[in-house]
Amino acid sequence: MIVLQEISKKFTSGKTKTDALLDVNIKINEGEFVAVTGPSGSGKTTLLNIISGLDSPTKGKVLINDFDLKHMDDDELSRYRNKEIGFIFQEFHLEPFLSVRKNILLPTLFDGHTHDVEVYADELLKEVKLTKKSHAFANQLSGGEKQRTAIARALINKPKIIIADEPTGNLDQETGDAIINLLKNLQKTHGITLIIATHDKEIARIAQRIIHIEDGIIKRH
């Protein structure tokens, strides 16, 4: 379970201080599909960054299965991201000099694993329908194929949480819908917690729960 208690995040730029998040309290259950909505600059990405351990709050606690992230040093946070979190970005962020398969396997390179990642990569390639493209490079893929590669990469270490920041933002409607359906199916079959930051009302509609943020304050959850 993910618990955010009294989370605030302030950004300082020169003399100006901005509250990106203010006294946020959220609980997200294991296996839940949550959509984080809100206008641009409302604090959605900051919230995801804090949950994933990429950023730390100015105030408050982030408890992942009752463990406070602030007790982790940089190496432990790296390991936490590697093992517990799967990332999906709007810009895909694939390594251009690696094949689809190697991109999927990238997170497995930083730490040990208990499952056979090579076999699992083949299974994931089948699930995201990229088996035929496994040796292609990123610049040879369409937008949808890139995002499917990123989804498989997010799943390779069997994480408990998938964090997707505007995963359909760079895709056309039809491809975006396909990606969301794929994510939803994978979330069900793999039993993972899926947190998606989005502007898309359609995605929000199919999520189990919506967390709506405006100016860093939770308006609805």
Added chain:
Amino acid sequence: MHNRTTKNMISIALRSIIAHRSRTILSILSVAIGVASIFLFVSLINGINKASTEQTAKQNPLNQIVVRPLLDKTGLVSFLTKTEKDRLTDKTIEEIQKIDGIKNIYPEIQFGNFASIEVELTGIGVLTDSMIFGVPYEFIKDEIPNPEIWEKTEEPYPAILPRKILELYNLSVASPQSLPLLSEKDLIGKEIIFYPRYSTFFGSSENDKSDKITLKIVGFSDKASLLGPTIPIDTLKTINRYYAPTGNNSYTQLFVETLDQNKTVQVAKEIETLDLSTQYFTKDMKEIQAKISYLSIGLGLITLIILLLSAIAIISTFLSQIAERKKELGLLRALGATRKQIKLLIMSEAGFIGFIGSIFGIGMGILAATIFDKYAIAELKNTIALPETLFLITPNIIIATLAFGVCLSIFTAYIPARFASKVDPITALK
């Protein structure tokens, strides 16, 4: 597990340097220039060292000590006054013979008056003041085919010349005046006229060219004095009795041969306690090494500047690539790479670049050395004395330079690697 992640980082590094070809080539070039300069510097100093050692060993074998009176007790005044005091005599030889480890002592004498020699070289007669030296056969036997030649008691008397004199003639007379160069073969058998009562410099009422002694060149030796022809000691003693009866009967120098070359220094030290000056291989080498060290410092400074420039080029290339690769590095951090792993990634890339750059650098160095030896030495050979090659390239130098290049690249990449490890994934992935 740690080893596997290290291997993984190295594998990503290899893919990354292949993917980013242009900056990889730039970095390789920077390393190659630095490595080529250090390679040339080390092999040049090594080559000069070897040539100097060989030259010194030729003149002063490892088991030989040249003994002379102390410098402040010799010189022109001593020569003019013909004093026996502080000179090398049979008594000196007896004293030296008492020292343990002496195998042989070969004395060298000198004609006791001013004299000149005349020789015809390439159709031109050369008349010059010269000293005449005398040594026993045993001392120069390696240069003369048999003792009969050396012990010839009739004119023309056998004479040997120092090899250096031939080099000096070719360099300072023949080359500048476009005269044919002379070889040992050209001069062997040539006659030298020795005027025992005639000096071109110190003219006197006794100056008389009518007395002449004919010498015949029978060989060349590095052991022979640079100041004039060397003839059999007994012949010179006879000439001295007739033409310089008032001259002293001392020796100019003694060539002491030791039983064991490892004891040469010890024997020399004991000879020095007899108030005599010594010269031997190790002592000569020390002086030469001191001179070479000045050269090394000079060349080393130039090499250091080139190395610094290479290091700066490597740092700036790596820094600019890190700026370009912020997204890539940020992604790796987001996906779970630790700071240490990012550092390892950049330093592995630097290691590969250093290895390839060093191979290129060594190749460039070998090529430059070969070109220099082939063209420059051939051009300069007649104007300055140079060995066959100025660069001594050994497997050790190649291995050491290769290791140096890899280390240079890794060390200089450390600062950029630190920057890379501090890339903030949030900012990088925006």
